[in-house]
Amino acid sequence: MISNRTWNQFKIKNGNKTLVLDTIRNHSPISRADVAKKTGLNKGTVSSQVSELLDEELIYEKGPGKSSGGRRPVMLLFNQKAGYSIGIDIGVNYILGLLTDLEGNIVGETFTGFKNLSYQSITKKIFHVVDELMAACPLSKYHIVGIGIGVPGAVNKHGQVLYAPNLGWQNIDLKPLMEKRYDCPVVIENEANAGAYGEKRFGPNVNENDLVYVSVGVGIGVGFILNGELYRGTGGFSGEMGHTSIEVNGQKCRCGNRGCWELYASEQALIKKADENADPETLEIMLKKAESGDKEAIETFHNIGKYLGAGVANIINSFNPKQVIIGNRLAAAKRWLENPMLEQTKNSALWFQQEELEISFSALNTHSAALGMAAFSFENFLKTSLQQETPYIEHQ
Numbered sequence: 182m183i184s185n186r187t188w189n190q191f192k193i194k195n196g197n198k199t200l201v202l203d204t205i206r207n208h209s210p211i212s213r214a215d216v217a218k219k220t221g222l223n224k225g226t227v228s229s230q231v232s233e234l235l236d237e238e239l240i241y242e243k244g245p246g247k248s249s250g251g252r253r254p255v256m257l258l259f260n261q262k263a264g265y266s267i268g269i270d271i272g273v274n275y276i277l278g279l280l281t282d283l284e285g286n287i288v289g290e291t292f293t294g295f296k297n298l299s300y301q302s303i304t305k306k307i308f309h310v311v312d313e314l315m316a317a318c319p320l321s322k323y324h325i326v327g328i329g330i331g332v333p334g335a336v337n338k339h340g341q342v343l344y345a346p347n348l349g350w351q352n353i354d355l356k357p358l359m360e361k362r363y364d365c366p367v368v369i370e371n372e373a374n375a376g377a378y379g380e381k382r383f384g385p386n387v388n389e390n391d392l393v394y395v396s397v398g399v400g401i402g403v404g405f406i407l408n409g410e411l412y413r414g415t416g417g418f419s420g421e422m423g424h425t426s427i428e429v430n431g432q433k434c435r436c437g438n439r440g441c442w443e444l445y446a447s448e449q450a451l452i453k454k455a456d457e458n459a460d461p462e463t464l465e466i467m468l469k470k471a472e473s474g475d476k477e478a479i480e481t482f483h484n485i486g487k488y489l490g491a492g493v494a495n496i497i498n499s500f501n502p503k504q505v506i507i508g509n510r511l512a513a514a515k516r517w518l519e520n521p522m523l524e525q526t527k528n529s530a531l532w533f534q535q536e537e538l539e540i541s542f543s544a545l546n547t548h549s550a551a552l553g554m555a556a557f558s559f560e561n562f563l564k565t566s567l568q569q570e571t572p573y574i575e576h577q
């Protein structure tokens with residue numbers, strides 16, 4: 182048994198190591214002396230933590246850096262290729278999988294569409310996507326450090342999917358299934374939360390502390406970065422704004438409610454308009470029609486934009502964010518959605534809410550959620566690998 186004293190020393194030691202690694206990650210290339218300066222740790226402590234990190238291959242050394250007089254120091258760099266992470270975004274009609282290094286640089290990508298599949302059939306598709314990305318993973322010390330899966334539904338803090346109405350999922354235990362099959366840590370999270378985190382980490386607004394990400398696919402989910410942190414709510418269920426009623430006597434939604442926002446402002450509105458039995462290509466077909474000047478298609482997008490703006494105004498009035506980012510599949514229709522959406526938002530949101538507000542479409546090209554999931558996964562690895570006395574188990 183570890184005595185309290187030993188435990189506290191162990192915690193401090195690993196806290197220092199996290200601090201040293203984070204400093205190298207954020208300031209690469211950096212000398213040992215500058216790590217000591219930035220962290221306030223003494224040179225001996227920095228030196229011993231650095232040699233452990235070098236042994237673990239999480240950092241590497243590179244020839245002499247700039248000298249401020251005297252001998253030029255050896256520089257330390259974060260080894261982002263020490264391992265790789267898989268980020269999956271499960272949509273209502275697609276699966277997007279990304280393979281990234283430990284900095285979120287994309288090194289592999291796979292996309293597959295589907296319609297109306299059972300949970301079993303979707304899991305088979307997920308296995309296929311993960312198998313493909315694993316096969317594409319470059320040789321590295323830690324190989325795949327984890328898999329992150331974003332789901333369009335309510336996910337509790339244990340990673341259980343309680344409810345994803347547009348997929349027909351209820352109480353789904355995807356995490357243990359994946360962990361058993363792939364023998365590595367798996368994180369499951371709501372896809373809009375993942376998208377918000379992806380925007381915060383990799384988007385053009387990395388320094389933004391109050392950011393709202395509106396994921397518009399077949400449904401609508403909303404992810405919040407508030408005070409610089411991802412806001413999940415008490416049970417992890419924040420952001421189900423697609424199911425807020427905007428028409429009390431409106432259409433019936435799959436969630437059981439009537440007149441939900443997402444029925445009027447997402448791909449569902451398109452699908453309904455086009456054909457009761459529309460296939461997953463509906464958005465693509467409508468985009469082509471609009472591009473060729475089809476008035477009805479353009480009108481449909483304008484109408485969706487207007488409803489989108491009404492809901493965005495509700496978010497702005499509730500949260501007073503600095504930045505609202507529209508992402509996911511419907512962002513492809515920006516050309517026709519943007520003006521009606523902005524006009525509606527301007528009319529509906531309170532004027533003083535709009536002074537510092539910026540509303541934009543995602544610059545991450547529908548990759549926000551998958552990138553966010555990949556980041557959750559490799560950040561977990563970087564944290565947990567430092568909390569263990571022995572280096573992280575290798576999966577070669």
Ligand SMILES: [Zn+2]
Nearest residue numbers: 424434436441
């Ligand atoms: Zn609903």
